[in-house]
Amino acid sequence: MRVSWITESSSSLAKVDYGLSPGSYGYTASGTTSSYKYLLYESGAIRDVVIGPLKPSTVYYYRCGPNLSPEFSFKTPPAQFPIKFAVVGDLGQTEWTASTLQHLAKSNYDILLLPGDLSYADLDQPMWDNFGRLVEPLARQRPWMVTQGNHEVEKIPLVHSQPFTAYNARWRMPFEESGSDSNLYYSFDAAGGGVHVVMLGSYADFGRDSVQYKWLKDDLGKVDRGRTPWVVVVIHAPWYNSNSAHQGESESDDMKAAMEELIYGARVDVVLAGHVHAYERFTRVYNDKADKCGPVHITIGDGGNREGLASKYIDPKPEISLFREASFGHGQLEVVNASHAQWTWHRNQDDEAVASDSFWLTSLSSDPACKL
Numbered sequence: 143m144r145v146s147w148i149t150e151s152s153s154s155l156a157k158v159d160y161g162l163s164p165g166s167y168g169y170t171a172s173g174t175t176s177s178y179k180y181l182l183y184e185s186g187a188i189r190d191v192v193i194g195p196l197k198p199s200t201v202y203y204y205r206c207g208p209n210l211s212p213e214f215s216f217k218t219p220p221a222q223f224p225i226k227f228a229v230v231g232d233l234g235q236t237e238w239t240a241s242t243l244q245h246l247a248k249s250n251y252d253i254l255l256l257p258g259d260l261s262y263a264d265l266d267q268p269m270w271d272n273f274g275r276l277v278e279p280l281a282r283q284r285p286w287m288v289t290q291g292n293h294e295v296e297k298i299p300l301v302h303s304q305p306f307t308a309y310n311a312r313w314r315m316p317f318e319e320s321g322s323d324s325n326l327y328y329s330f331d332a333a334g335g336g337v338h339v340v341m342l343g344s345y346a347d348f349g350r351d352s353v354q355y356k357w358l359k360d361d362l363g364k365v366d367r368g369r370t371p372w373v374v375v376v377i378h379a380p381w382y383n384s385n386s387a388h389q390g391e392s393e394s395d396d397m398k399a400a401m402e403e404l405i406y407g408a409r410v411d412v413v414l415a416g417h418v419h420a421y422e423r424f425t426r427v428y429n430d431k432a433d434k435c436g437p438v439h440i441t442i443g444d445g446g447n448r449e450g451l452a453s454k455y456i457d458p459k460p461e462i463s464l465f466r467e468a469s470f471g472h473g474q475l476e477v478v479n480a481s482h483a484q485w486t487w488h489r490n491q492d493d494e495a496v497a498s499d500s501f502w503l504t505s506l507s508s509d510p511a512c513k514l
């Protein structure tokens with residue numbers, strides 16, 4: 143588990159004390175301290191400590207140094223099924239966001255997946271710190287696995303030409319561990335290898351001659367579906383979308399043209415996207431047509447950002463779109479066993495226990511008709 147936090151002073155080593163009971167820390171790990179500059183802004187000291195090995199499904203108590211923080215706790219994900227992912231894109235930091243976070247807190251998820259557009263700092267760097275404070279009560283308790291959206295780019299021609307400066311400095315993901323050369327795309331296993339999650343970069347090069355494409359091909363090629371029945375892909379800009387918002391963008395259309403065949407060929411079960419501020423679920427699709435061996439595509443960009451909801455849809459509704467609604471909320475993917483998973487969508491105007499859309503998903507690895 144990587145623990146990241148920010149202190150005002152960069153003096154002394156970053157370290158985390160941790161253990162299995164409150165107030166008793168049998169282990170200590172040290173890490174790195176970094177910072178970044180953005181125009182006139184200079185960040186605080188960004189502390190990064192990787193701790194472990196850790197036991198699965200276990201609560202650990204920890205505190206962060208050198209200026210010792212209060213005691214926090216987190217729970218490690220299980221090493222077998224069932225496992226529950228919470229999914230929320232385009233989060234931002236509004237009252238809608240606060241409502242989404244309240245619902246997420248009640249969902250008892252194991253791992254959070256965020257398909258891009260985190261803080262909506264949009265060049266105003268202290269907003270990244272505010273976002274950290276807003277999500278900390280949840281993010282300090284469970285792994286938050288994120289990928290980037292367009293709001294993370296923060297590039298200004300001639301003035302600040304380096305993209306993703308704040309995002310890469312503040313939200314470091316385990317890309318080296320999955321053989322990736324970039325924090326913008328990586329993969330990891332969950333549930334003891336039962337689920338392989340691929341976090342792609344919609345705003346990194348994705349063409350067939352790109353490093354990301356080659357990495358994805360290698361990464362999917364290494365998955366043994368006998369051992370890993372589920373494969374989930376997370377992107378920012380959706381490849382399937384019947385909302386009027388964000389039609390015709392290169393990150394959707396050209397990335398789909400480049401990578402869809404690879405994703406289909408690997409029998410990926412689900413593709414989760416954000417970007418469009420609404421919820422939409424498609425049937426299994428490939429090449430714009432229903433296909434029983436293609437992934438289910440879901441847009442879950444309804445976290446609560448300041449730009450509001452995308453409530454205009456293309457009419458008539460395409461047959462491959464099964465459910466679409468512009469309301470704030472989040473999704474949950476509960477993988478029950480090697481063959482079955484349940485997806486639910488939870489609107490913020492309902493109680494957490496109410497699922498506004500729900501369906502059961504069968505792993506493509508358990509469908510003989512889709513065997514490779």
Ligand SMILES: [Fe+2]
Pocket residue numbers: 232258259291292293378416417418
């Ligand atoms: Fe976006």
